[in-house]
Amino acid sequence: MPKIKDLSLAEAGRLKVEFAEQHMPALMRVRQDFEKAKPLKGIMIAACLHVTKETAVLAKTLAAGSAEVALCGSNPLSTQDDVAAYLAKEGIDVFAWHGVTTEEYYWCINQALATGPNILIDDGADLISTAIKENKLEGIICGLEETTTGVIRFKAMERDKALKLPIIAVNNAKTKMLLDNIIGTGQSTLDGILRATNILLAGKTFVVAGYGNCGKGLAKRAEGMGCKVVITETDPIKALQAFYDGYSVMGMDEAAKTGDIFVTVTGNRDVIKGRHIEKMKSGAIIANSGHFNVEINTEELSSLSAGKRTLRPNLEEYRLKTGKIIYLLAEGRLVNLAAAEGHPSEIMQTSFCNQALCVKHAAQNRGRLEKKVYDVPHEIDRHVAELALASYGVKTDILTQEQKKYLESWEHGT
Ligand SMILES: NC(=O)c1ccc[n+]([C@@H]2O[C@H](COP(=O)([O-])OP(=O)(O)OC[C@H]3O[C@@H](n4cnc5c(N)ncnc54)[C@H](O)[C@@H]3O)[C@@H](O)[C@H]2O)c1
Known part of the structure; x- marks a missing residue:
């Protein structure tokens, strides 16, 4: 059972999310592909993210791929209660409201973990750290991390041999770090x-x-x-x-x-x-x-x-x-x-295309990933840039065979 502030705010949340969908065409393209291929069938996801309209577009995209999604907030003050209400109405297990106390914050995290997830999406490492500390890792294939601070925490765990699951550092994708962060x-x-x-x-x-x-x-x-x-x-x-x-x-x-x-x-x-x-x-x-x-x-x-x-x-x-x-x-x-609403939707679309495609990558590589911190595969990063450029109608030049060969060779000089 979701726990949010007020279900009657759902309509206001829906309008916000529809506006975000209009400004996240690349992620909507991923959603269309997910709707057809259903790559997340049988996958349960627990996500600890800022509950904003953009996160709602991601959650609905994962659900379109047939995943079951539980969501908790990743900061006591960042949850938008109308968005949380809309998602709860759409069948997402949301445990989040604006102004949670520290105790409530971790209660929400534990509720998300109690849904029995296979993939964890984190923003700041609190969800995955809790799963590790409380030994709630059964059935978990992989974790994905959205921000620099979370990646630093997981790299520290890797160094101390305390990392108990594979992690994909979504933050470190170029189409995340060079757009979202900057x-x-x-x-x-x-x-x-x-x-x-x-x-x-x-x-x-x-x-x-x-x-x-x-x-x-x-x-x-x-x-x-x-x-x-x-x-x-x-x-x-x-x-x-x-x-x-x-x-x-x-x-x-x-x-x-x-x-x-x-x-x-x-x-x-x-x-x-x-x-x-x-x-x-x-x-x-x-x-x-x-x-x-x-x-x-x-x-x-x-x-x-x-x-x-x-x-x-x-x-x-x-x-x-x-x-x-x-x-x-x-x-x-x-x-x-x-104090505001986080990044604009257009920026979050590239961050969340990376999240959605890395979830698919993790599901497809179930059992093959090691307990270490992985970078986002270059093909995903590049594909996300292509999706975003296509949504703006921007075209790039294409390397000729001669140029590719030249760039890969060492024989040519002065
Ligand atoms: N507000 C947001 O929406 C948002 C978005 C992305 C990242 N973040 C967070 O912002 C923080 C920074 O992320 P980033 O990607 O820029 O990291 P980064 O590692 O690229 O940059 C951090 C910089 O801070 C410097 N630094 C460290 N201690 C310092 C000190 N005491 N005084 C001055 N400088 C110091 C480091 O040398 C480094 O250059 C992280 O906590 C990250 O998770 C927030």
């Missing part, structure tokens, strides 16, 4: 900041912590909105890249003094600590777009504060004991999903 996070993070505050971006000093894929996309979009962008990094190569891309690069202790808006996207903890907050200007806005809410040390923010009040959804004003004001967005959770 373009999607760039746009949707600004969207979250604007929906929470409606602040003017032009002229502001915008500090991006982490110049990985997400950070690069965010820096570029913030620059495009007229911000002066400052990058903080710990990796000298990424820092040098940011410097050559024209940004100011400095440590957070320095950046704290100059920034108006701060966004962490590192996948690391304590990137903004109390000592940084003490140096910030009054009125500074801080937010996080990395996977977990550990990037901003909100406990230290609280202990520096004399009080706080919620001004509007996802906008909290902390009054420091010194009298300064600091604004925290979405409690330090992923601002693009908590």
Whole structure:
């Protein structure tokens, strides 16, 4: 039995999902193929994903392939209750509602695991880690991971010989990482900041912590909105890249003094600590777009504060004991999903084409995959790009036989 907030929201959810379907033609093409071939017959899937309209399009695509799908949310604040209601009405076992407590969050994960899945789709590794820790792995063929932080956790398990099932790192597909993380996070993070505050971006000093894929996309979009962008990094190569891309690069202790808006996207903890907050200007806005809410040390923010009040959804004003004001967005959770709706459908279509096609790949390779972290097969990655290009009517050149031969040979030189 699904558990959601309110089934009467299903109609609003349906309208949202129909809009997303119009903007995910590549995934709809995969759905058509799944409808015909039914490649997931007899497969049960448990997915722990942000319950958005795009995730609904994926869930329905998997169901079209004849899979049975259970879904739980992958962040306490990212579930859209109307979408959850619509999916429950469509026969998906949804265990998710906006604002779950930590205890409820893991209850939902355990309900999804109790459906007896064969394939696990995760976003941040909480579902699969729970299955491993609680030894609920019977019948499971493979796990798929959607985000950088989850892949890092699984690689750590692989290194420590604690990985108990094969994992496909969907995050690492080029058609995921170079589109979703860069373009999607760039746009949707600004969207979250604007929906929470409606602040003017032009002229502001915008500090991006982490110049990985997400950070690069965010820096570029913030620059495009007229911000002066400052990058903080710990990796000298990424820092040098940011410097050559024209940004100011400095440590957070320095950046704290100059920034108006701060966004962490590192996948690391304590990137903004109390000592940084003490140096910030009054009125500074801080937010996080990395996977977990550990990037901003909100406990230290609280202990520096004399009080706080919620001004509007996802906008909290902390009054420091010194009298300064600091604004925290979405409690330090992923601002693009908590304060906005996550990435646009067009971006999620390539991420979720990879998920759907990797589920099919895992089902077809049942019993043949080893307990290690696999990359997405190149043919799938390439096919996803072709599907997306075709949906825009964009054509590419095709290598001639001579060109292929030339690229594969070593004999030709000056
Ligand atoms: N908000 C979203 O929708 C969304 C989408 C994709 C990924 N993510 C998450 O965002 C995070 C970053 O993902 P990514 O793909 O950009 O990862 P990445 O590995 O490409 O980049 C992370 C960068 O942060 C840097 N870093 C680490 N610790 C730091 C510190 N203390 N200060 C400054 N920089 C530091 C690293 O050197 C690296 O360059 C992950 O948690 C990922 O799961 C969020």
